[in-house]
Amino acid sequence: MRVAVLGSGPVGQTAALLLARWGVPVVLVDEHEVRDPVGSKAICQQRDTLDVWASLGAGCLAEEGLTWTTARTFHRATELFSLKLPDGGSALPPFVNLSQARVEEVLDELIERQPLIDVRRGHRVRGLTQPGRVVVECDTADGPRRIEADYAIACAGARGDTVRRALGQHLEGVSFRDLFLICDIRADLPGWAAERRFYFDPPWNPGRQVLIHPCPGSQFRIDWQVPEDYDLAAEESGGAMEARIRAIVGPVPYEVIWRSVYRFHTRLVPRMRVGRVLLAGDCAHLVAPFGARGLNSGVADAENAAWKLAAVLRGDAGEELLESYHTERHAAAVENAAVTTATMDFLVPQDEEQHRRRLDVLTRAAYDPAACEQVDSGRLAEPFWYVDSPLTTPDPRRPFAGRPPRGAVPAPGPGILLPDVTVPSGRLRDLARQGFLLLTTPGVRGEGARSVEIPVGGVLGARPGEAWLVRPDAYVAAVLRVGDQRAHLVPGVRGVTRVVDDVGDRAHAAE
Numbered sequence: 130m131r132v133a134v135l136g137s138g139p140v141g142q143t144a145a146l147l148l149a150r151w152g153v154p155v156v157l158v159d160e161h162e163v164r165d166p167v168g169s170k171a172i173c174q175q176r177d178t179l180d181v182w183a184s185l186g187a188g189c190l191a192e193e194g195l196t197w198t199t200a201r202t203f204h205r206a207t208e209l210f211s212l213k214l215p216d217g218g219s220a221l222p223p224f225v226n227l228s229q230a231r232v233e234e235v236l237d238e239l240i241e242r243q244p245l246i247d248v249r250r251g252h253r254v255r256g257l258t259q260p261g262r263v264v265v266e267c268d269t270a271d272g273p274r275r276i277e278a279d280y281a282i283a284c285a286g287a288r289g290d291t292v293r294r295a296l297g298q299h300l301e302g303v304s305f306r307d308l309f310l311i312c313d314i315r316a317d318l319p320g321w322a323a324e325r326r327f328y329f330d331p332p333w334n335p336g337r338q339v340l341i342h343p344c345p346g347s348q349f350r351i352d353w354q355v356p357e358d359y360d361l362a363a364e365e366s367g368g369a370m371e372a373r374i375r376a377i378v379g380p381v382p383y384e385v386i387w388r389s390v391y392r393f394h395t396r397l398v399p400r401m402r403v404g405r406v407l408l409a410g411d412c413a414h415l416v417a418p419f420g421a422r423g424l425n426s427g428v429a430d431a432e433n434a435a436w437k438l439a440a441v442l443r444g445d446a447g448e449e450l451l452e453s454y455h456t457e458r459h460a461a462a463v464e465n466a467a468v469t470t471a472t473m474d475f476l477v478p479q480d481e482e483q484h485r486r487r488l489d490v491l492t493r494a495a496y497d498p499a500a501c502e503q504v505d506s507g508r509l510a511e512p513f514w515y516v517d518s519p520l521t522t523p524d525p526r527r528p529f530a531g532r533p534p535r536g537a538v539p540a541p542g543p544g545i546l547l548p549d550v551t552v553p554s555g556r557l558r559d560l561a562r563q564g565f566l567l568l569t570t571p572g573v574r575g576e577g578a579r580s581v582e583i584p585v586g587g588v589l590g591a592r593p594g595e596a597w598l599v600r601p602d603a604y605v606a607a608v609l610r611v612g613d614q615r616a617h618l619v620p621g622v623r624g625v626t627r628v629v630d631d632v633g634d635r636a637h638a639a640e
Contacts, residue, residue, distance in 0.1 A: 134148070140431050150185065173424075175223070197214075258295070282438075338352075402454050
């Protein structure tokens with residue numbers, strides 16, 4: 130078997146499907162015999178995640194999910210502000226709310242139809258070694274089983290301690306003291322289906338926060354911050370849970386579908402590549418869910434890993450290309466940890482100075498628009514930009530200006546994910562995901578790679594005489610210019626493309 134994928138949550142499912150799309154045989158290993166069909170769990174899927182799933186044939190997820198359009202923020206009994214979310218001009222919504230159980234169901238259907246994926250359920254990993262290949266030892270109901278593969282992607286989740294220990298890794302970081310009670314309910318709440326509501330210090334949860342997300346089918350996901358000694362069973366048996374929900378929904382009938390209690394963490398492994406094994410998703414990094422950066426970053430891990438493993442297995446790249454997986458995705462994990470830690474420090478102040486600052490910001494936000502910008506209830510998930518990657522050739526004419534304002538994306542350029550736009554040949558990102566792609570301007574042609582001509586200017590801001598080299602995950606690797614004597618390289622990848630001038634035979638390699 131070429132690649133073993135350990136864990137079949139959404140990240141593992143995505144990794145397996147992407148590898149199979151590249152023609153790589155996969156064994157997908159999971160310890161559970163059957164799935165848990167209920168619970169919202171990872172609820173918010175960002176546009177770029179939906180884009181990856183649509184490329185695999187799961188476009189229905191974008192259609193089934195619910196997109197709220199208004200974000201309301203309250204402090205105590207006062208609404209501070211509300212924001213209308215732009216759609217961004219894409220064929221896909223900016224995000225959807227959809228239960229993780231439904232995502233897994235749809236991806237399982239695709240896996241069942243994929244002959245290159247061999248699913249092994251009821252396989253609990255008890256050991257992993259790398260004696261030249263990856264050897265995975267599993268316990269099953271029928272006794273021990275041994276799986277061998279050329280490479281592995283570890284998507285075993287937050288509880289994947291056995292896999293991490295075998296690789297000499299552990300999740301380093303902090304755990305937050307307070308707990309969060311998460312409850313899915315079904316109720317008829319007119320007007321709430323298009324709104325996300327965030328409450329700081331409401332009268333019915335004093336000193337703490339509450340977040341309410343709408344979901345399809347008149348369902349709502351409610352997150353309460355609760356004390357570290359919170360007892361769910363005692364609250365349910367004593368009737369306090371009923372009072373907690375009634376404080377939000379009022380006298381309308383409701384049904385509890387699922388509930389759980391979580392402690393949030395910010396933890397990362399030191400290495401996301403250990404030999405022939407790549408760690409992905411919660412197996413590699415844990416972040417608080419505010420901003421929905423967990424599952425979404427895990428899907429980005431899966432896509433990054435899949436095209437690079439496929440390139441190595443096809444002989445198009447040496448194994449050193451896999452080191453760029455760690456470089457790129459660990460930097461993304463560090464970024465997500467920084468963003469979510471700042472959010473958690475605002476939600477759950479760690480000292481008196483943070484308490485005073487938060488109270489000052491929330492008080493001023495009721496009348497000062499500038500203070501509203503400082504209210505941190507979570508910056509929604511966004512792509513990580515590989516501007517410092519060894520696979521990216523910087524363009525001095527397009528310097529990276531740093532993290533853009535909330536809700537915005539950087540201008541297109543090296544290291545930036547392509548805008549989701551339509552060209553005569555189809556959706557640009559779909560074209561990119563078929564292999565390296567060269568976007569040329571009039572008068573420039575490419576040899577040795579698929580190429581599509583684009584107009585000067587436009588969404589990319591391309592200039593005359595340019596060609597844009599795009600990676601198989603739709604990130605721009607380099608902006609090439611005919612006549613430029615510098616070599617533009619994608620290190621470790623052989624034979625990517627050549628760019629030539631129509632009026633001469635001078636070639637500029639990018640291989």
